[in-house]
Amino acid sequence: MAANPENDERTLHDELSLPILLADRVIKSAQEAESSKLDCADLAKQVDRLSQMLRSAVRIAAATQSLYDRPVRRIVADVAKNLDRALTLVRKCKHSGVLRQVFSITTTADFRKVSSLLESSIGDMKWLLSVFESDGANLSLPPIASNDPILSWVWSYIATIQMGQLRDRVEAANSLVSLARDNDRNKKIIVDEGGVTPLLKLLKEGSSPDAQIAAASALFHIATDQERVRIIIDLLGINVVVSVLGDSPMRVQVYVVRLVSEMAELDTVAQEVLGRENVIRPLVSLLAMDTVLDDPKVQSASGKPSIHNLVQINKQLAVNGLNPNSRLSSFSNHYHSDGSSRGGGHHRKEREREAESNPEVKLELKAGCAKALWKLCKGCLFNSRKVTETKGLICLAKIIEKEAGELQLNCLMTVMEIAVVAESNPDLRRAAFKPNSPAAKAILDQLLRVIQEEANQELQIPAIKAIGSLARTFPARETRIVGPLVARLGSADVDVAIEAAIALGKFVCTDNFNCVEHSKTIIEFDGVPSLMRLLRTTDRTSERGHVNCLVLLCYLASHVGNSKALEQARALNTLEGGARYLVAQYPDLRDLLAKAIHNLTLYQAGAHPHRQTFIP
Missing domain, CATH: 1.20.1410 (I/LWEQ domain)
Incomplete structure (x- = not known):
């Protein structure tokens, strides 16, 4: 209150x-x-x-x-x-x-x-x-602060931000940025002495872009732990941040997006509050700048835009003061016209001018928006669903296809986090990644392209993780998904190969209805030799990787124990050799390992069905 x-x-x-x-x-x-x-x-x-x-x-x-x-x-x-x-x-x-x-x-x-x-x-x-x-901050020291000059400086800066002239307020906010950068004690003093409220006020007022940038930057450097993020939330700062993000010049939005990303990463409560304040829409809107998104609303029954619809769209764009030919307005107009923007389109024309004159700022903003979406979606069902309910997925797919560097990576990380959430939520998985969905198809195509064509480990790993998280959405006949993952089992980069093994394990685990068919596909794509080589490599370098490779081998043996490829690779000897250690360290794998060894023993020539399995 x-x-x-x-x-x-x-x-x-x-x-x-x-x-x-x-x-x-x-x-x-x-x-x-x-x-x-x-x-x-x-x-x-x-x-x-x-x-x-x-x-x-x-x-x-x-x-x-x-x-x-x-x-x-x-x-x-x-x-x-x-x-x-x-x-x-x-x-x-x-x-x-x-x-x-x-x-x-x-x-x-x-x-x-x-x-x-x-x-x-x-x-x-x-x-x-x-x-x-x-006028301006007073940097002299009162006797009460003679042993702690930072306190008097903070008092002076905050007083100037709260009561000074605009130019002095900007300078004082930038001075708080410098103090906050130095150490956590300074940040604590700023918060304890009531610095957050005047900074939020300066950000909200929109007196000038420089003032908003200074305020957002100060809040960003203050909000570096969960406790201080909660203080901003308690002071109703989330509402201010989302409002400014929705309607401010592009160079201001760059700093506000950084603040959103930082808060979402540090605090799950901030994640939820940001989502409920509808921060997803402006983020997706800004991310979609210069991206042409096909809108099903403008498609006729034949799949092509009708003349009538095109005329109506251009009229609507003209009413909203936007250039019908501007790609910048293709998604943001939809966002602002649906009433979800907090501040309307006051700075829209200014943003269009900035986009044309400052491509570096635009790229930085888009990369920041993608990172903010990544942090907001991580482990959060509400925000992940919000992204999929907007045109977020199709936008992410197009950017992954056409962009490079940090922007492409952040978009991939966002897709990966949404997929991870969908893995444990069937409703989201069915709604967002149903096989006949255009957005899901676009995302899948780009994930496979990255896995097959990109040489950068930073890009391949999130793409592989995303595919693995969605393993239960793919039908048995969809062999084009499994093939690239099997190919990555033989990657020279061990981390990539391990992620491929983990992803394939989700295709063949018993929770997957099509586990038997997927197991056959892995063997058909000659995955067993690569898996056995990876097992030998990880035995010396990575316990996590080695265990996941053994789990994958166990599932293959359980589902297709009669495979010649498993017999030729001496899979039975490998499982028996690792049985004692694996069960001792991971008791929950005991039944899986026993079933795999039993299956291989039954089907392979020369193996006695009652031989000692070495499972304690």
């Missing part, structure tokens, strides 16, 4: 009233002193100066609509303590009888100490007033 500003203002007024009241009492008591009159008079002068500064602070607080009060509360509390000590001291100088004089002895050292404390309070108040009255 949001705090009531009136209550905050009244509380701050009360906090300022207390030291003013104490100051008046000190001055009155000093005037009534009967001993150490000169020392008391000196203290009274200091207190009077302090009182005037406190009254100035009250006037500033009353006149300022959005006062940054963290340093005010901290300094005023310290001032009140020092005034209380001064009051105690001067009251001792008001004698009343001999006995009281004995118990109220004051020394010059006492006055010197209290005077020093009051001088520090005067320095603190002087700094505080200068922060509120100066």
